[in-house]
Amino acid sequence: MNETRGSGQGVVALIHYTAPPTVGGVETVVARQARYLAEAGYRVRVIAGQVEMEAPGVEAIQIPPMYGGHGAIVDLQKVLATGHLPPEFKAWREQLRAALSEALRGADVAILHNVCTLDKNLALSAALYDLVCQEPRRWIGWHHDAVILRAEAPRFPGEPWDLLFRPWPVIHVTVSEARRQALATAWGIPPEQIHVIPNGVDPRDFFRWTPLTRSLVEQLGLMEADVMLLTPVRITRRKNLETAIAVVKALREKTRWDARLVITGPPGPHSPANRAYLEELRRLRAVWGLENAVHFLYEFVGEGLPEESVADFYTLADAVLLTSREEGFGLPVLEAGLARLPVFAYALPPLEELGGADVFLFPETEGPEALAAAIAHFLETDPIARLRRRVRQKFTWPALIQNQVIPLIEGRVGNLPARF
Incomplete structure (x- = not known):
């Protein structure tokens, strides 16, 4: 040569x-x-x-x-x-x-x-x-x-x-x-x-990510993000996902971090209105210029992310964000506990029952700026969160x-x- x-x-x-x-x-x-x-x-x-x-x-x-x-x-x-x-x-x-x-x-x-x-x-x-x-x-x-x-x-x-x-x-x-x-x-x-x-x-080998997870992380450039918030829910209006998007917008503006939001679920299957709701969220994402910051995994995997890949995203996330106005239970709180992730959510009775004082709960009257400020404070002051972010940014x-x-x-x- x-x-x-x-x-x-x-x-x-x-x-x-x-x-x-x-x-x-x-x-x-x-x-x-x-x-x-x-x-x-x-x-x-x-x-x-x-x-x-x-x-x-x-x-x-x-x-x-x-x-x-x-x-x-x-x-x-x-x-x-x-x-x-x-x-x-x-x-x-x-x-x-x-x-x-x-x-x-x-x-x-x-x-x-x-x-x-x-x-x-x-x-x-x-x-x-x-x-x-x-x-x-x-x-x-x-x-x-x-x-x-x-x-x-x-x-x-x-x-x-x-x-x-x-x-x-x-x-x-x-x-x-x-x-x-x-x-x-x-x-x-x-x-x-x-x-x-x-x-x-x-991380791919350490956490034994599935091939699908590896592909999604690479396509979305998630390893380059400063912060990743995980919202592991289906896309339905009661999940109030426009507020989750607004939280990420506020967090990016407050910190200048490359903050991302990953929504894992597809539109709920029982109502055509859920697909219309997804289109509303996409338009909102575009209006706010967040196409590279808010990720609907449904756009990449169709009808739903397999459970093992959902679990993989808990290993990558910095926090779980739940902005629902209504919940019957709140399984992501338990999953976040196993994954050692903080939870930021509105204070719905089922979430209070599950998480108690161990999750960050906010009155439903609080706007996205308050949640963004709390997330930023936690990620800046918690030593485990800081170490996690530093490893992902500099030592992968x-x-x-x-x-x-x-x-x-x-x-x-x-x-x-x-x-x-």
Whole structure:
């Protein structure tokens, strides 16, 4: 591959000792980066000593001696741990360098997870160092851990041991500000030379969302929202959904948040008037310019969202909003309790009976501004709500890949021809 590539069209190699199905923290990071970079349009190669991955756009390349538990490498490491260089080290270094060079052929950039800074396989580190020195601009060192930060780590003079105690000529990334400061001090370089990109979480897998939920969340851009209010009801006039829409309008105006409202149910099936009511709500949404903020899931799934997907939306929401003028029971209050979500609602007798002092209830004379103010106050002051919002906005893999990883890749190697 000799042409200059554009955004999302290059080949990214991810390198680690092991990758899934091997279980581990860094292995999980490699899997997430591979998945989301592939979804962004990159072709991804995961190169490791143990790896079996099947995903669209992801190629797994296994080079067994990259694994620290490989028989010959174990023997090599035992000798190296005594400060002696075994005679077969050079051959393993050259063998790994040749295998890696072939695996990297045609790639644009390679991300090295921990292999620049850990002593799990010194022959691998030495082979990669040789390749890095040929074209430093193409390499990103992703440092989760480092032996240089361990006081008990033995230090022997010369290569290959000292490779782990000095900064390589790569783009440096670490996972926290604390780790950046520690590495900068240990290496004697300015902290600004080390990027901080934290690890993340994947809500889709963590909560085991259904494929339908995943599709809806992506279509609606809900992971990018600042706040999501959930109204898990059918569309009928007694649910007073125009007030729910007005609450979201007021909340957006008050806070400047990208606040969203998700209404899960379809129009009630027993009266044609309910479909006319939906059209009224759509017109109101358009008049207030809330087409990208108020989401009727009926518009996407027809007659109703399956129960398992309704449950999924509780895992994404920040609060449950119920603006009904009449209720016989109030099941969403119980569901919100199980989901640990606050409930904001009008003080109807069934809701008072179910929620008591543990839900936020308002007189029916209160307007949407009062509910919006209460929601904003809660979300700004409750530590669990703040943490939840911060995680969703800053620490999910989709956000990290789009906002930090891809700009780093494109900013550094976007105009380079692929020469690996």
